[in-house]
Amino acid sequence: MGSLTEPKIPVVYFNKETLNPGTDSWALACKQVRHAFEEYGCFEAVYDKVPVQVHNSVFAATKDLFDLPTETLMRKTTDRPGLPYTPNWVYNPLFESLGIDYPSNHEEVEHFTSVMWPQGNEGFRESVLSFSELIVELYETATRMIFEGFGVERLHDSIMKSTFPRIKFAKYRKPKEDEANLGLRIHTDKTFITIVHQHEVEGLEIKYSKDGQWLVDAKPSPTSFVVFAGDAFMAWSNDRVIPCEHRVVMKEGKDRYAISLFTYIEGIMDIPEEMVDDEYPLRYKPINHLNFMKRYFVDEEPGLQYSPCAIRTFCGV
Numbered sequence: 001m002g003s004l005t006e007p008k009i010p011v012v013y014f015n016k017e018t019l020n021p022g023t024d025s026w027a028l029a030c031k032q033v034r035h036a037f038e039e040y041g042c043f044e045a046v047y048d049k050v051p052v053q054v055h056n057s058v059f060a061a062t063k064d065l066f067d068l069p070t071e072t073l074m075r076k077t078t079d080r081p082g083l084p085y086t087p088n089w090v091y092n093p094l095f096e097s098l099g100i101d102y103p104s105n106h107e108e109v110e111h112f113t114s115v116m117w118p119q120g121n122e123g124f125r126e127s128v129l130s131f132s133e134l135i136v137e138l139y140e141t142a143t144r145m146i147f148e149g150f151g152v153e154r155l156h157d158s159i160m161k162s163t164f165p166r167i168k169f170a171k172y173r174k175p176k177e178d179e180a181n182l183g184l185r186i187h188t189d190k191t192f193i194t195i196v197h198q199h200e201v202e203g204l205e206i207k208y209s210k211d212g213q214w215l216v217d218a219k220p221s222p223t224s225f226v227v228f229a230g231d232a233f234m235a236w237s238n239d240r241v242i243p244c245e246h247r248v249v250m251k252e253g254k255d256r257y258a259i260s261l262f263t264y265i266e267g268i269m270d271i272p273e274e275m276v277d278d279e280y281p282l283r284y285k286p287i288n289h290l291n292f293m294k295r296y297f298v299d300e301e302p303g304l305q306y307s308p309c310a311i312r313t314f315c316g317v
């Protein structure tokens with residue numbers, strides 16, 4: 001007999017009850033996020049701390065950004081690895097994205113804003129800072145829950161100290177009549193954790209790795225944030241968590257915008273001993289995540305960044 005409910009990614013509520021470490025609701029949420037990561041490699045966080053006006057103004061800022069000429073968007077804003085600007089290139093012709101490192105840091109956002117708008121753009125800077133503070137806080141809380149769920153809360157503070165966050169603004173232009181409607185081809189993220197926040201137009205599709213079926217994706221909403229385990233998290237968890245493949249399909253015939261927080265780990269990331277046992281013997285060497293990024297985003301063919309699990313080749317034992 002078929003299931004009566006649609007296959008969905010798990011939903012975890014981040015609200016007054018669950019956000020209180022030490023309470024039963026917190027402990028339950030820790031179990032839920034661990035289960036979601038082990039089973040699906042992702043979950044939807046329903047997070048009501050982002051006021052609707054912050055949601056609206058950061059997406060208005062995103063539209064302003066992509067209205068700038070391509071030559072402006074190509075300007076150098078950072079020396080850190082990865083691809084700060086991804087133009088509409090051959091792999092994903094509808095997609096372009098641009099990132100800001102340490103997006104809740106005032107100087108970093110000011111620097112980015114002054115490169116894009118030498119005359120200044122206070123509206124952009126302030127909307128990005130207000131939104132980033134909240135999404136970075138969500139990353140910290142979600143990671144705290146995940147670590148507690150796996151019994152490695154002792155490592156949380158050091159991961160936070162070495163986290164390098166980058167916010168990525170993405171625009172997917174609506175396909176022309178003779179164009180395919182694939183916005184972003186199927187991939188896993190090269191991050192430690194990714195949090196995706198969508199604006200109005202749907203399109204994110206997520207695959208359930210255990211049986212390969214496409215899950216009902218999280219619909220855009222000001223309170224919806226999809227938390228993905230990236231390839232570096234897979235290595236850190238010693239393959240207990242397998243990142244889910246996902247893609248963007250443009251179904252609504254409209255331009256689409258999304259903002260994601262991508263996190264990377266600076267320095268050497270060891271595989272915690274708690275992740276290793278008879279069922280999961282050690283599968284990875286300690287990882288320099290940023291070197292992995294350099295290799296797969298800068299030196300190599302850009303297409304390699306979509307190949308799932310490149311991290312196994314990079315640092316598998």
Ligand SMILES: O=C(O)CCC(=O)C(=O)O
Nearest residue numbers: 170189196204248258260
């Ligand atoms: O736009 C989205 O909803 C997802 C973006 C994404 O998967 C990515 O940039 O890695």
Ligand SMILES: [Fe+2]
Nearest residue numbers: 187188189246
């Ligand atoms: Fe992704």
